[in-house]
Amino acid sequence: MAGTVHIVGGGLAALSAALELAEAGRRVAIYEGGPACGGRARSYDDKLLGCRLDNGNHLLLSANETVFAYLDRIGARNTLVGPGAPIFPFHDLAAGLDWTVRLSAGRIPWWVFSKRRRVPGMRLGELVGLLKLMRAGPNRTxxxxxxxxxxxxxxxxxxxxxxxxxxxxxxxxxxxxAVMRESMAKGGAACVPWFPAEGLSESLVDPALVRLRSLGVTIRTGCRVAGLGLVHGRVGTMLLPEGQVDLGPGDQMILAVPAQSVRDLTAGVLPDLTAPDQFESILNLHYRADVLDQVTGDLARARFAGVVGGLAEWVFVKPGILSVTVSAANHLADRTPESLALSIWREVRAVVSPYLKPGTALPEAPPLYRVVREKRATFAATPAQERLRPQCLTSVPNLMLAGDWTATGLPATIEGAMRSGLVAARALTQVAGRH
Ligand SMILES: Cc1cc2nc3c(=O)[nH]c(=O)nc-3n(C[C@H](O)[C@H](O)[C@H](O)COP(=O)(O)OP(=O)(O)OC[C@H]3O[C@@H](n4cnc5c(N)ncnc54)[C@H](O)[C@@H]3O)c2cc1C
Known part of the structure; x- marks a missing residue:
């Protein structure tokens, strides 16, 4: 009889794998090293701002089929909000210009021919670049x-x-x-943006834990796995906080830890494993400002806007919070929180002010803020790092890998993480069937 599947890590790759296995009737145990599940997509109570925050703003697209199937399985699709259409408001800081890209719903990109829907100043000849991206070989940037x-x-x-x-x-x-082939190339219907109405944990984690517990899954938090051991060529032991535990003869394991943890954990088990080893940070700046009811137009509809020509890349308008995302933020590592908050607040004012109802304004000085730096938010998605991503199957028959850094064919995203969890779960099931 198939034994227990031990899943190390409690991020979204792990939860997606656990759901697949538990719904198929397998016995599953999750070991999460941190105080709560969710990994790099989690919410927490912020004492300074006196509200709940996400570690970082996460945007999903309607193209993320695995994510939406997962949300349906845990009954949480209705916890997301979005404009309901493929619209992307933008602000160019240098030009002081606002526009909204409005993609056509179908596959034919009519939007590129309409001045009201496309990017101001774009030439049709530039579209060749999109085709080149979609056909690019592995070494191109x-x-x-x-x-x-x-x-x-x-x-x-x-x-x-x-x-x-x-x-x-x-x-x-x-x-x-790869992302464009799954989204833009399929038309606007695949590019509708969505994000959690309340928080990442409330949408993606907590309802999954409820469902998993109802299926009998054991979920241990604060339970860091410190080492693995081989017995007759299979993972046979794991080191938990209470000591070494032996795995049963039919037991299997999915390692769903981040890339930076996997090499240490598998040193004695998979000595030749390669994994991405360069990372980029993401910086999120959350300002305490309640303007959701005061914004109008496309910003009110989308609740976010892209920013061109500044430090900020996206501004999200959330209940009680104006929240800014800066990706690929390693170059800002030396900037103090104060200087970042000041510079970025100027940008936020420029983006949001044109959409405010008459008679309302944002203060000149930044309101109370929280800077969240995720130092190793994702692996650096370069051609060289891509070559280091391993498949989920390993040389140890009862051990699979999962996580956004494995060879999913996608960048490090929730969709990639969840897909990797499913692939690992299905591979384990096949191996268990063979034995
Ligand atoms: C700020 C930020 C913004 C992002 N924005 C987006 C976005 O807009 N859209 C999008 O699709 N994606 C986004 N992402 C990426 C997305 O969050 C990740 O791809 C996804 O959450 C990764 O899930 P995972 O399960 O692979 O890894 P993780 O979430 O890292 O999960 C791994 C888990 O393993 C645990 N662990 C580690 N070592 C051990 C051990 N030894 N024993 C037990 N447990 C262990 C960790 O604590 C962690 O909980 C963003 C990420 C960040 C950080």
Missing amino acids: ISECLEPGALADRLMIPLAVSVLNTRPEIGSAALMG
């Missing part, structure tokens, strides 16, 4: 594929930096191309 011009500067580079969390000069065109 984003900058090598895009044609210089407004489409690149005002849409594609901002999108690529946030999708890859890597600068365009070194970012992998193939990874961006």
Whole structure:
């Protein structure tokens, strides 16, 4: 009889794998090292701001089929909000210009022919760059594929930096191309943006834990796995806080820890494992400002806007909070929170003010704020790092890998993480069936 599946890590890759296995009737145990599940997509109570915050703003697209299937399984699809249409408001700080990209719903990109829907100043000739991205080989970078011009500067580079969390000069065109084939190439219906109404944990984690517990899954938090041991060529032991535990003969394991933890954990088990070893940070700046009821127009509809030409990349308007995302933020490591809060607040005012109802205004000085730096938010999505991503199957028959850094064919995203969890769960099931 198939034994227990031990899942190390409690991020979204782990939860997606656990759901697949538990619904198929397998016995599952999750070991999360941190105080709560969710990993790099989690919410917490912020004492300074006196409200609940996400570690970072996360945007999903309707193209993220695995994520939406997961949300349906845990009954949480209705916890997301979004404009309900493929619209992306933008603000160019240098030009003082606002516009909204409005993609056409179907596959034919009629939007590029309409001045009211496309990027101001773009030339149709620049569209060649999108085709080049979608057909790019493994060694090409984003900058090598895009044609210089407004489409690149005002849409594609901002999108690529946030999708890859890597600068365009070194970012992998193939990874961006993979995302575009699943989204833009399928038309606007695949590009509708969504994000959690309340918080990442409330949408993606807590309802999953309820469902998993109802299926009998054991979930241990604060339970760091410190080592693994081989017995007759299989993972046979694991080191838990209370000591070494032996695995049963039919037991299997999914390692769903981040790339930076996996090499230490598998040193004695998978000595030849390769994994990405360069990372990019993401900086989020949350300002205490309650303007959700005061914004109008496309900002009120989308609740976020892209920013061109500044430090900020996206501004989200959330209940009680104005929240800014800066991706590929390693270059800001030396900036103090105070100087960042000041510079970025000026940008936030420029972006939000044109949409405020008459008679309302944002203060000149930044309100109370919290800076959250995720130092190793994702692996650096370069062609060289892409080559280090391992498949989920390992040389140890009862051990699989999962996580956004494994060879998913996508950049480090929730969709990639959840897909990797499913792939690992299905591979384990096949192996268990063979034995
Ligand atoms: C600020 C930020 C913004 C982002 N924005 C987006 C976005 O807009 N859209 C999008 O799709 N994606 C976004 N992402 C990426 C997304 O969050 C990740 O791809 C996804 O959450 C990764 O999930 P995972 O399960 O692979 O890894 P993780 O979330 O890292 O989960 C791994 C878990 O393993 C645990 N662990 C580690 N070592 C051990 C051990 N020895 N024993 C037990 N447990 C251990 C960790 O504590 C962690 O909980 C963003 C990420 C960040 C940080």
